[in-house]
Amino acid sequence: MTWSSFIYFAFGAVLLWSFGAILAYKNRNKAMPSMFTAAGLMLFFIFISGLWISLERPPLRTMGETRLWYSFFLPVAGLLTYLRWNYRWILSFTTLLSSVFIIINIASPDIHNKVLMPALQSPWFAPHVIIYMFSYAIVGAATLVAIYYLARENKIVCKAHIMNMTDNMVYAGVACITLGMLMGAIWAKDAWGHYWSWDPKETWAAATWLGYLIYIHYRLKRNSSNRISMIILVVAFILLQICWYGLNYLPPAKQSIHTYSSQ
């Protein structure tokens, strides 16, 4: 399977996710929305697997390939949140955000080839990137909730309910961010000789991690403000975006050994 067939799979998946999202609003029963979302995920994953096989390496090397996983994990995070806490609107949020990343991938596709640099040939490669993409999706969903909250704070009746939801998501997300970071450290020791070198990617990963730690600790105080909590979440997500791809536009990017997209 090559990149040219992505548009068909992506279109089919978005269509199924959208049905799922609409049904979530209409149905009290969770079965139908979940089935549609799961079917979309299955379709999307068939494409990822096909690409994996045809490239003869995990499709996790380039920015576009990480976006591919992100588009996949967002509805996963949405579905888990929906099933676990029964927020009916979350599926439409995650479908929307996932579509944005799919559109970016269709509009500016990467160059896909079989080349995998020696440094990436490691059993740590797939778990390190996949767990990071999964955590990005969860905290991405939490950020959507935070923006929703900040935009309509006065109209929200049950604020504690929403705060509880972002807490749950951030705890799961930060757990995965921590795991991704530490797997990266252990891998870096094997590949580059040191577990932490303050490479720009590592520095921004640390900044992102600290941002979420501030949220978690701030929320532990009973008198914490909901508004400030949500603002911290948005700021932490901006740090995450810099870590993911934004740092490519910053001066230290030239020094980074974390660059694998270039021809």
Next chain:
Amino acid sequence: MKNSSRNIWEQPWGYTEGFILTAGILLTGFFLQLAVGNIEISLFAAPVNYITGALFITGIILLHLLSGKSRVTRWLSGIYAAIPAVSALLLLCIILGLLPQLPKEIAGNELPPGIFKPLGWYQMTTSWPFILLCFYLLMILGLAILKRTRRKQSLRDIGFYLNHIGLFVALLGGILGSADMERLIMSVNEGQVEWRATDRQGTIKELTIAIQLDSFIIEEYEPKLVIIDNETGIVLPLSRPESYMFEGAGKTALLAGATIEIIEYLPHAAIFRDSAFLNVVPMMMEGAAIAMKIRVDKAGLPCPVEGWVSNGSYLFPPNQLQIDEHTSVAMPLQEVKKYRSHVTVYTEAGHTQKIVIEVNKPLSIGDWTIYQYSYDDSKGKYSDTPIFELVRDPWLKVVYSGIFMLIAGAIFIFIAGPEKSIL
């Protein structure tokens, strides 16, 4: 938030005092930085780092035992002190991520001029404000752990201890251990034995192990074909450069509007060329190049163009095939798939070991870990001189025990989720 009926420094302290104290730490660091410049890490080499670590931990324990119940110490072990400190560290991390960082070997007068230089921001991780802040944060972390032990323990505390002790151990071990870490570079020629390595300053050190290079092997990916602009040499089409990876002779590829048919493929070829003629023949010898005979057709060409392309080697120059006055077919250098060294390692104790060292597969022997770092690429894929990096980090076990506690703590948090009591 802070209770508004209370003045600053009036108990109970809140975030305001936390931010003021953190600012004080940064300011102290700032003045020390101006006065003496970056911290010379080598001054903390063993045993100084062991003593520093022991004194620091003893200090925290004493503070906890002697005044653990005082309001200031309790505040210092809590969130009101922690969040300002973490925020300041985040701020320094952002500066660190925005400014290019220069190796610590670069002396002060070689740094770029301007305001960031006296602040130590080009070598942030050895600057006074950064290190002082780390120790302040470690103190808060240590006190928080000790304070928690006084509470009634529950199952949830496992997550707290794993995460906080793990971070304390990994961070303190990493900072103190950095002074004892040694990183050396060694290059060895095929068939030779080497026991000397150089550090970052270029000083040669003799080791207690010797490495004999039995063979060095580089594997490359299949060659690629691209179409380039004759004038600029840039790969076309400009908006999204295309390339075709060789899949076998007889195949046809469509590249930037041209059809390329591969007529003949020589994995080992000699290329002889003068101004008028080009001769490509098979050559089974070191230094041979890859060559492909191709036929190119494109709309607007009177007839297809045929000829050889090659990316050359250290013996032969590369060869391109001109399609028309604007474009040519070229073969870029192949990407490296794998490189590995077959070595025999000798230790002083008389122990001999034959092993393969590869990227991502270092060899640990005694105190040293030997990495396949790179190779001398002046002979391309025929290089016979790998470069190894030798790393010695006596504190690695300490840092790893912290990291593994943190991993367990993260898994705990993933399963247990947030504390419900805050609602």
